[in-house]
Amino acid sequence: GNSVTQMEGPVTLSEEAFLTINCTYTATGYPSLFWYVQYPGEGLQLLLKATKADDKGSNKGFEATYRKETTSFHLEKGSVQVSDSAVYFCALSLSGNTGKLIFGQGTTLQVKP
Amino acid sequence: EAGVAQSPRYKIIEKRQSVAFWCNPISGHATLYWYQQILGQGPKLLIQFQNNGVVDDSQLPKDRFSAERLKGVDSTLKIQPAKLEDSAVYLCASSLVLAGGHRDFNEQFFGPGTRLTVL
Numbered sequence: 001g002n003s004v005t006q007m008e009g010p011v012t013l014s015e016e017a018f019l020t021i022n023c024t025y026t027a028t029g030y031p032s033l034f035w036y037v038q039y040p041g042e043g044l045q046l047l048l049k050a051t052k053a054d055d056k057g058s059n060k061g062f063e064a065t066y067r068k069e070t071t072s073f074h075l076e077k078g079s080v081q082v083s084d085s086a087v088y089f090c091a092l093s094l095s096g097n098t099g100k101l102i103f104g105q106g107t108t109l110q111v112k113p
Numbered sequence: 114e115a116g117v118a119q120s121p122r123y124k125i126i127e128k129r130q131s132v133a134f135w136c137n138p139i140s141g142h143a144t145l146y147w148y149q150q151i152l153g154q155g156p157k158l159l160i161q162f163q164n165n166g167v168v169d170d171s172q173l174p175k176d177r178f179s180a181e182r183l184k185g186v187d188s189t190l191k192i193q194p195a196k197l198e199d200s201a202v203y204l205c206a207s208s209l210v211l212a213g214g215h216r217d218f219n220e221q222f223f224g225p226g227t228r229l230t231v232l
Contacts, residue, residue: 004155036223043117044156044204044223089155099144099208100169101221103155 002027004090006104013080013111021075021107023064023090031092033057033066033073034101038087047075047088080111115139117224119205125230131193134227138186138207144168145182146221147190148204156204162188195231202226 007022025031035047035057048057053068062077073090090104118137126132138145144163148156159178161169164185173180177196182188192199204226208219 041225043225044206046220091155099219099221100146100158100161101148101156103157105153105155 002031002092002094002102004092004102004104006088006090006107009087009106010108010110013109015082015111015113016079017111019075019077019080019084019109021088021090021109023073023075023104025071025073025090025092027071027092027094029094031094033064034091034093035062035064035073035075036089036091036103038089038106040086044089080109082111082113085109085111117205117207117222119203119224119227121227122225123228123230125232126195127232128197129194131191132195132229133189133191134203134205134229136188136190136205136224138188138205139222141209142207142222143185143210144208144219145188146204146206146208147180147188148206150202150204150226152201159190159203192229195229197231200229200231202228 004025032051034049036044037047038044048059050057050066053066056065064073064075087106087108089106091101093101120135146161147159149159150156159173160180162182165182180190205224206221208221210219
């Protein structure tokens with residue numbers, strides 16, 4: 001079936017460190033891929049997206065590239081800040097589908113000063 | 114622009130009791146989603162409405178869960194009777210229109226959720 005797998009958390013980094021959160025997917029057809037972020041006490045927010053192979057989504061210094069050959073969509077940031085501490089969710093939506101999102105289990109990021 | 118509103122924010126009930134959650138989507142958004150997020154897991158779609166019609170309820174436990182979206186605006190999700198395993202955060206989201214194609218994505222905007230604890 002269709003699914004998303006993320007690396008286990010929590011991930012603890014010092015400020016200005018490099019961040020990678022791994023995400024791989026299994027899907028029929030050609031899905032669109034997303035990263036959502038959930039800050040403490042807030043709702044889920046779309047961070048970035050990519051709709052076809054080799055697309056790079058970017059926002060707020062975060063980037064992720066849609067890799068069809070490895071079925072991956074890893075999230076990266078060159079220099080994290082304390083304010084990036086949150087839970088990050090990778091998700092997919094199937095082409096021609098109703099728009100339903102299929103989420104990974106989430107990865108908690110904690111950035112220490 | 115106001116976001117997606119949900120109430121209550123927190124609810125504690127005993128098993129076998131009933132509970133209802135309310136969602137008010139962003140004005141003008143035709144599509145409304147209810148997701149269930151169990152602790153340590155990603156959200157899972159329970160039901161999706163397009164205006165006041167159901168598009169997808171394949172993962173809704175219909176023996177105990179029900180949802181409606183009267184007049185195509187607000188929505189309520191009900192659980193009756195509740196079980197211990199229903200303890201979760203219930204998220205409501207809305208989007209402008211139904212996403213129907215590969216690149217035709219309409220962003221889903223999420224509310225803050227209702228945290229349900231069943232004792």
